[in-house]
Amino acid sequence: MFKFELQKTAKDSKARLGKIITPHGEIETPIFMPVGTRATVKTMTPEEVKDLGAQIILSNTYHLFLKPGMDIIEKAGGLHKFMNWDKPILTDSGGFQVFSLSGNRKITEEGVEFRSHIDGSKKFISPEVSIDIQNTLGSDIIMAFDECAPYPSSYEYIYDSMMRTTRWAERCKAHHTREDQALFGIIQGGMYKDLREISAKDLVSMDFPGYAVGGLSVGEPLEIMNEVLDHTTEFMPQNKPRYLMGVGSPDYLFEAVERGIDMADCVLPTRIARNGTVMTSQGKLVIKNAKYKEDFSPLDPECDCYTCRNYSRAYMRHLFNVDEILGLRLATIHNLRFLIKLMEDIRESIRGDYFLEFKSDFYRKYGYNK
Ligand SMILES: N#Cc1ccc(CCNc2nc3cc4nc(N)[nH]c(=O)c4cc3[nH]2)cc1
Numbered sequence: 340m341f342k343f344e345l346q347k348t349a350k351d352s353k354a355r356l357g358k359i360i361t362p363h364g365e366i367e368t369p370i371f372m373p374v375g376t377r378a379t380v381k382t383m384t385p386e387e388v389k390d391l392g393a394q395i396i397l398s399n400t401y402h403l404f405l406k407p408g409m410d411i412i413e414k415a416g417g418l419h420k421f422m423n424w425d426k427p428i429l430t431d432s433g434g435f436q437v438f439s440l441s442g443n444r445k446i447t448e449e450g451v452e453f454r455s456h457i458d459g460s461k462k463f464i465s466p467e468v469s470i471d472i473q474n475t476l477g478s479d480i481i482m483a484f485d486e487c488a489p490y491p492s493s494y495e496y497i498y499d500s501m502m503r504t505t506r507w508a509e510r511c512k513a514h515h516t517r518e519d520q521a522l523f524g525i526i527q528g529g530m531y532k533d534l535r536e537i538s539a540k541d542l543v544s545m546d547f548p549g550y551a552v553g554g555l556s557v558g559e560p561l562e563i564m565n566e567v568l569d570h571t572t573e574f575m576p577q578n579k580p581r582y583l584m585g586v587g588s589p590d591y592l593f594e595a596v597e598r599g600i601d602m603a604d605c606v607l608p609t610r611i612a613r614n615g616t617v618m619t620s621q622g623k624l625v626i627k628n629a630k631y632k633e634d635f636s637p638l639d640p641e642c643d644c645y646t647c648r649n650y651s652r653a654y655m656r657h658l659f660n661v662d663e664i665l666g667l668r669l670a671t672i673h674n675l676r677f678l679i680k681l682m683e684d685i686r687e688s689i690r691g692d693y694f695l696e697f698k699s700d701f702y703r704k705y706g707y708n709k
């Protein structure tokens with residue numbers, strides 16, 4: 340079944356080492372989870388994602404509900420079989436996607452009516468519908484159905500939205516029966532510390548096996564996210580996983596781990612890879628830049644990935660210049676490996692009690708002016 344073992348908490352910060360045990364395998368934390376929104380980590384085969392060292396991937400209820408639809412996934416025997424991925428899967432509940440993707444949505448106590456961003460047809464998702472979809476998907480970790488309020492929002496709006504999300508969490512818990520799936524609650528409350536405390540305490544009293552911090556990485560400055568996060572993790576149980584939704588750049592990951600976060604996900608590394616931007620130990624690199632025209636060195640000399648071991652910046656620049664699909668794949672391989680390796684190094688630094696030194700060394704080399 341589902342279990343979380345807290346192995347170590349750092350002396351110089353709230354960073355911690357842990358292990359999550361699921362029916363599809365174990366996950367060492369802190370962890371970055373690659374996103375496979377529509378049952379694929381874009382341009383990657385599952386074997387390639389595994390070779391990169393990924394321990395768990397994310398998929399989305401909203402997208403899979405619209406296409407291919409639950410009857411096909413059910414007939415396939417669930418999402419693991421459908422996409423040929425036999426390690427853990429976490430699915431988001433559709434809350435965020437409905438609000439960020441669909442048109443003219445109507446939020447009521449019951450749930451959310453919206454129009455599909457694909458064909459404009461009328462759809463409806465409620466806490467119960469979201470849980471049913473995730474049950475059919477068969478993911479190992481499922482998320483409560485919530486509202487991720489836009490930034491900025493008034494105190495009154497956040498209060499009402501957060502209280503409704505808490506009532507929806509109750510309904511998710513009551514409706515969820517599958518023993519082999521762990522349902523995580525999602526803490527809301529916008530950028531208001533008192534509302535974050537209320538949300539966290541209410542959800543913790545419902546005794547979920549894990550908790551996410553939602554409503555962040557929605558356009559707020561990093562400093563505000565850090566402050567809200569530092570406050571919120573104080574009200575989250577030590578012995579349960581803490582998941583910050585929607586972060587996937589090195590600085591956001593370091594800041595989150597430092598404040599006691601165990602899990603994170605984001606489309607950023609795979610999305611910017613497809614635009615030709617790669618993360619390297621010396622900072623971000625835009626491969627189409629003319630200065631790489633005759634640069635036959637690897638994207639990142641310190642990287643151990645397949646791309647850096649076999650191809651040059653000049654070749655990568657060529658592929659992007661002529662829109663060759665291989666370029667998208669090679670850049671994705673590199674960016675995913677870069678973040679997965681960064682999290683391996685972060686875990687090692689917590690183990691060896693040098694996390695903060697590692698962070699400042701990395702920031703200096705990467706060019707963060709912190
Ligand atoms: N490239 C790129 C790129 C794309 C998106 C983002 C922001 C992602 N932020 C984000 N994802 C979230 C998912 C979420 N899911 C749920 N159910 N609830 C949330 O409050 C929530 C909050 C989120 N915040 C950041 C970078």
Ligand SMILES: [Zn+2]
Pocket residue numbers: 638639642643644645646647648672673674676
């Ligand atoms: Zn590489």
